[in-house]
Ligand SMILES: Cc1cc2nc3c(=O)[nH]c(=O)nc-3n(C[C@H](O)[C@H](O)[C@H](O)COP(=O)(O)OP(=O)(O)OC[C@H]3O[C@@H](n4cnc5c(N)ncnc54)[C@H](O)[C@@H]3O)c2cc1C
């Protein structure tokens with residue numbers, strides 16, 4: 406490890422790896438990737454199921470296979486990799502402080518790429534009453550135990566949350582000989598992908614209890630029983646519907662939040678809607694020369710999109726180091742309404758736009774047959790047809806640069822049902 | 828016999844309601860004809876990918892992930908897990924290395940999915 410780099414990438418998951426490779430392809434040969442784990446690949450190493458890479462590689466890979474392809478590329482040279490090392494702070498001047506078994510150290514960079522991923526919400530963030538016995542895990546922690554460390558978390562399991570991780574773990578536990586009593590979801594529709602409901606739950610006869618919640622966890626030392634009840638449309642428990650389920654383990658799959666302690670230390674502005682940094686068309690944060698990509702920016706459901714976004718960050722960090730960045734003109738920001746909860750990137754400078762800009766969004770509930778409409782000061786810029794939108798799947802539009810010619814202030818993005826002539 | 832299936836060929840996730848003979852099902856609720864093909868396959872020859880782990884010695888972890896290199900008939904899903912759980916390999920292994928060959932005479936192999 407040197408004391409100065411052109412680019413330092415923080416996090417060796419798919420985001421960090423793709424950004425590092427792309428920066429190298431764009432002529433930078435002095436790159437450092439810092440990873441706190443003992444190996445590269447990030448969360449993908451524990452996602453041993455298949456379903457990755459359909460968009461990017463046009464084939465269906467498992468998480469470790471997807472990671473391996475990028476690890477092989479990173480190892481082709483020009484990139485220093487330092488494992489088992491945690492980044493403890495970053496300054497506006499791009500001094501990166503690290504800590505490992507050899508001690509503490511500061512390294513400096515011309516540009517920094519934030520790729521720290523996200524972390525799971527825990528029991529504290531959802532508050533289930535009852536005892537505090539052993540046997541309550543987040544789904545991701547359980548995934549790590551079973552798929553990397555090699556031991557089962559329990560024999561009979563109840564899972565709270567219908568996100569993808571919970572459903573994937575339900576199947577995994579059943580395949581390993583455990584029993585999943587139920588997947589319990591507070592919402593009236595599954596939060597994760599339909600294909601996971603079918604492939605992970607239906608195919609293994611695991612009951613999915615929609616509009617239900619765990620109201621109590623019982624057990625002295627280990628979980629012994631949970632009480633599950635139906636909920637109404639306001640997610641309030643309906644009295645008299647409580648039912649007990651014997652189990653020794655509860656998994657919580659109740660959402661992910663971008664990991665931004667370091668971003669805050671660097672003075673990067675965060676977007677309350679995404680929980681991640683506000684980024685521009687180049688994936689640059691509010692601090693010049695600090696870029697961000699992957700789950701640290703907003704929680705992605707497909708790693709393929711993480712890769713695309715991270716290549717954009719890597720390419721632009723290289724342009725920044727090579728002083729090719731264009732900062733002419735004012736920012737135009739996206740504002741979302743009508744069912745769309747956020748847009749990333751949040752803003753752009755027209756002068757610096759690529760030929761086509763990908764914008765990622767999420768919806769608040771299920772919609773059929775919609776237009777995503779972009780407007781600036783009452784003028785429609787473009788509309789995109791969408792047949793089916795669900796909160797579990799990110800919406801992506803690819804907007805040609807030309808449509809933004811002459812835009813000022815805010816570009817409003819909203820959903821309008823097809824058929825409505827507006 | 829009437830049954831329900833969700834087509835997962837595309838993100839629409841149409842709810843299919845099926846009656847008639849399995850090899851010539853009468854499908855309702857499909858928004859396109861791929862739904863019929865999906866229902867037919869599911870009723871006559873359902874297949875599944877199986878992903879799991881096997882024991883490894885000498886690696887940075889004690890287990891290494893594996894998968895079936897193609898989908899296997901669904902009826903073998905628990906039997907193949909028994910075989911997989913009996914496998915033990917020695918580091919180093921490379922992505923694609925075969926750990927079980929031609930399981931149940933299906934022509935499907937179980938392969939390692941990372942280097943370790
Ligand atoms: C359980 C689960 C199942 C999924 N299933 C699918 C699927 O089926 N199909 C699909 O396409 N996508 C899936 N995804 C999504 C996909 O895996 C993620 O979107 C992707 O891994 C995000 O990549 P990342 O690099 O941003 O984050 P991560 O993979 O989380 O990598 C971040 C890395 O940064 C490191 N790091 C963090 N902080 C520091 C620090 N301070 N110092 C040093 N290093 C640090 C971490 O150790 C980690 O290695 C799944 C995600 C999860 C969590």
Ligand code: SF4
Pocket residue numbers: 834835836837838839840841856857858859860861862863865
């Ligand atoms: S029937 Fe057609 S539209 Fe409906 S989910 Fe299947 S492939 Fe998609």
